[in-house]
Amino acid sequence: MRDPREDPPGGTQADPIPLDDASLLKAYYAGQRLPSPVGGFLDLLGSRALPDGSARLLFECNSSSLRYLLTVPKGTRRDREKVREQMKSGLDPHCPRCGPARTLIRAAGDLQCPCGALFGKAP
Numbered sequence: 001m002r003d004p005r006e007d008p009p010g011g012t013q014a015d016p017i018p019l020d021d022a023s024l025l026k027a028y029y030a031g032q033r034l035p036s037p038v039g040g041f042l043d044l045l046g047s048r049a050l051p052d053g054s055a056r057l058l059f060e061c062n063s064s065s066l067r068y069l070l071t072v073p074k075g076t077r078r079d080r081e082k083v084r085e086q087m088k089s090g091l092d093p094h095c096p097r098c099g100p101a102r103t104l105i106r107a108a109g110d111l112q113c114p115c116g117a118l119f120g121k122a123p
């Protein structure tokens, strides 16, 4: 009998296929539609912040209905420095990844971008 843990992800809600592609993350930060690996586009269904500061994004492919998972890494030290510099100069900090169009919001004491990335404690 096969070990069920060796089965590839099924692409369902409970078992989405992980995406590991830096160009997809870049397109996501830029607010572009993400191409699906099987053709068509990926529609964002939801995002969830994880305790380690990263966020998981659940997508559905609009041509195959397969579910995919993209992980937004937590803000790096360099990202957090950029945010601090913006605040020092009196600006509302924006996301160092997404650019000036996305202002960071305070979420449970952290500065967070709508993209899901966290950039440390709010002052």
Ligand SMILES: [Zn+2]
Binding pocket: 029, 095, 096, 097, 098, 099, 102, 113, 114, 115, 116, 117
């Ligand atoms: Zn962002």
